[in-house]
Amino acid sequence: MNLSTLSIKRPVLTIVMNLAIILFGVIGYTYLGVREFPSIDPAQVSVRTNYAGANADIIESQITEPLEKAINSIDGIRNITSSSVQGSSSISIEFNLDKNLEEAANDVRDKVSQAVRSLPDDIDAPPVVSKSDADAQRILSMTVQSDSKNILELSDYAENVIAQRIETIPGVSGVQIWGQRRYAMRLWIDPSKLASYGLTVADVRRALLAQNVELPSGKLTGENTELTVKTIGNLNTEEGFNNIIIQAEGEKLVRLSDIGKATLEGENMETKMSDSGQPMVAIAVVPQPGSNYLEIADAFYTEFEKLKKDLPEGFKLNVVIDDTIFVRKAVTEVAETLLLSIILVILVIFLFFRNWSLALRPLIDIPVSLISTFFIMWLLGYSINVLTLLAIVLATGLVVDDGIVVTENIYKKVEEGMSPIQAAIKGSNEIFFAVISISITLAAVFLPVIFLEGFVGRLFREFGVVLGGAVLVSAFVSLSLTPMLNAYLIKPGKQKHSKFYNFTEKYFVKMNESYAASLRSFMNRKWLSFPI
Secondary structure: OOHHHHHHHOHHHHHHHHHHHHHHHHHHHHHOOEOOOOOOOOOEEEEEEEOOOOOHHHHHHHHHHHHHHHHOOOOOEEEEEEEEEOOEEEEEEEEOOOOOHHHHHHHHHHHHHHHHHHOOOOOOOOOEEEEEOHHHOOOEEEEEEEOOOOHHHHHHHHHHHHHHHHOOOOOEEEEEEEOOOOEEEEEEEOHHHHHHOOOOHHHHHHHHHHHOOOOOOOEEEOOOOEEEOOOOOOOOOHHHHHOOEEEEEOOEEEEHHHHEEEEEEEOOOOOOOEEOOEEEEEEEEEEOOOOOHHHHHHHHHHHHHHHHHOOOOOEEEEEEEEOHHHHHHHHHHHHHHHHHHHHHHHHHHHHHHOOHHHHOOHHHHHHHHHHHHHHHHHHOOOOEOHHHHHHHHHHHHHHHHHHHHHHHHHHHHHHOOOOHHHHHHHHHHHOHHHHHHHHHHHHHHHHHHHHOOHHHHHHHHHHHHHHHHHHHHHHHHHHHHHHHHHHHHOOOOOOOOOHHHHHHHHHHHHHHHHHHHHHHHHHOOHHHHOOO
């Protein structure tokens, strides 16, 4: 007893099996991320080192070059780019597509830790190794502006209020703040006054490190009490920094105010964002790899409206970048194309069968095959994107091929006088292996895409797998659900035909006769097949 016969004799089992396929597909769909294109991003690792006060030449020779020499021996590197600027070194390593991000990051950390001994002893901190990929690119961005607030106040509100609320959105990996200026105490030294006291910048640095520090002070213990002592050593006002003692000789004290001044300003003064002269700060949303961009966008706009209601007077919020618009439109257009393709399939079937009950049968067969692809996509870590949806659209016409062949053979036997169940059993058994061979052949055309290398191979891999998977599932549906539906839904006895059927039947008869005649003529000249 093959699959078709079992499905016809056990209709409940057939329904349960196909419902299980739909169920797994629906569950897989709920876990799939939505993005514009498949994730084909190579592993990227960055190494950043800060060396305050050093010029670009020193950064290049003493930090960037030693690190590059150590990193260059790692296997699988595609290219290395570096940047040496005042006080900072940045190295970006891009690996081949087949390199795992975690493995790449660990390799870079090992090499950097070996190279640390050759770096200057007084660098601010050890080099920082961080992972990144193209998924770390922002998809949404909003700006904060004000007519009455300065850039420091805007930056503080963006970092401590807006960014923290945006980061709570499910699927958000982090938030980038562009044009930010954090509060910082800047010490402006007058070189002439400094030299007049016989001091150097190093003296100012030593005084700052010695007097702007908060150390543990222990506790005071008595017979009946115990008190914790807290000494406030960190300076946080302009007055406190201006009163720092740089040099003390007897009663003569040289304070910072004698050789310069301390002002509360921005930490970074080299960059600026503005719109029509107004200061501005931008907050960019970075999604987690594999997350659903559309769900993030919906939650973002909900939170955006709440932020606008809670906004202090004088602040303005605007959304300036939304890449999810293109993703949403692409997904919507593909969904419309999918609906159109299903309608066209039904119309084509109707034109040949001229029977609406048979033409509408694919509305049951097609969803089972197409929905199952979402489970395959989830198992393989794919996402819903333009190419996977395109594969589903193309599969709409392919998955009904097997069902049409099975239905036509069964319908033919019913017209010859067989009962629907007998016709379903005999008709499906006759072409059982033909259906399997058709499906395997179609899948064999697309599945080799898996073995393509490079960006093109990675780009179309999801397309080929989804299309091949849909075709293979359709073979199962065509040999189980389709025969069972035909066995129990086709009316027994002589079929009553519509006027449209009777009007067009003579043309189909002529077409069949002409084809049979041409086939007999060709079979008498078989040798023509080789040159043709």
